[in-house]
Amino acid sequence: xxxxxxxxxxxxxxxxxxxxxxxxxxxxxxxxxxxxxxxxxxxxxxxxxxxxxxxxxxxxxxxxxxxxxxxxxxxxxxxxxxxxxxxxxxxxxxxxxxxxxxxxxxxxxxxxxx
Amino acid sequence: xxxxxxxxxxxxxxxxxxxxxxxxxxxxxxxxxxxxxxxxxxxxxxxxxxxxxxxxxxxxxxxxxxxxxxxxxxxxxxxxxxxxxxxxxxxxxxxxxxxxxxxxxxxxxxx
Numbered sequence: 001x002x003x004x005x006x007x008x009x010x011x012x013x014x015x016x017x018x019x020x021x022x023x024x025x026x027x028x029x030x031x032x033x034x035x036x037x038x039x040x041x042x043x044x045x046x047x048x049x050x051x052x053x054x055x056x057x058x059x060x061x062x063x064x065x066x067x068x069x070x071x072x073x074x075x076x077x078x079x080x081x082x083x084x085x086x087x088x089x090x091x092x093x094x095x096x097x098x099x100x101x102x103x104x105x106x107x108x109x110x111x112x113x114x
Numbered sequence: 115x116x117x118x119x120x121x122x123x124x125x126x127x128x129x130x131x132x133x134x135x136x137x138x139x140x141x142x143x144x145x146x147x148x149x150x151x152x153x154x155x156x157x158x159x160x161x162x163x164x165x166x167x168x169x170x171x172x173x174x175x176x177x178x179x180x181x182x183x184x185x186x187x188x189x190x191x192x193x194x195x196x197x198x199x200x201x202x203x204x205x206x207x208x209x210x211x212x213x214x215x216x217x218x219x220x221x222x223x224x225x
Contacts, residue, residue, distance in 0.1 A: 056211025102160035
């Protein structure tokens with residue numbers, strides 16, 4: 001059983017640029033959630049995709065957008081990067097909307113904005 | 115309670131001690147409560163998912179309880195071992211599909 005994989009592992013960008021982060025879900029999982037984790041804080045929910053549709057969104061501006069593909073892999077896109085976007089971005093997959101299913105996390109992408 | 119709150123923020127115990135932490139969450143629109151263990155340099159690992167008031171779950175020396183009416187969950191670790199050292203996160207899911215994590219309790223178990 002293949003676990004959740006995220007790419008890239010680390011990324012350095014400058015303010016105003018755009019970034020795309022990728023996540024491959026665990027086999028058999030059709031739901032992907034994205035989180036932003038700043039140092040010393042818990043993960044903050046960005047949004048969730050279930051069967052290629054957005055299925056819940058946290059308090060993040062529209063410049064945070066996403067996609068889920070037919071194979072249930074997912075992308076997180078962030079436009080007009082700001083210094084505060086520097087964080088660890090975690091992806092988690094689960095079955096069937098994931099509300100009462102355990103989530104399986106990837107190792108994250110560490111994004112640094114200069 | 116408007117957000118998910120965990121206490122204490124950190125905890126240092128001796129090997130063999132039993133310990134417990136608290137997760138408080140909004141009881142309105144509650145759907146499920148998740149507990150995760152996050153070890154340094156690894157990804158968060160799911161421990162428990164609980165949905166019903168009065169639920170109790172157990173996995174080895176770790177157990178959890180849930181009170182959805184008053185909005186809290188307890189995580190217990192019996193006979194702590196150094197390998198239990200990690201940050202323990204709880205997350206509350208609403209029936210609108212929103213997931214809110216607490217900031218975690220960092221446990222350090224000294225040999």
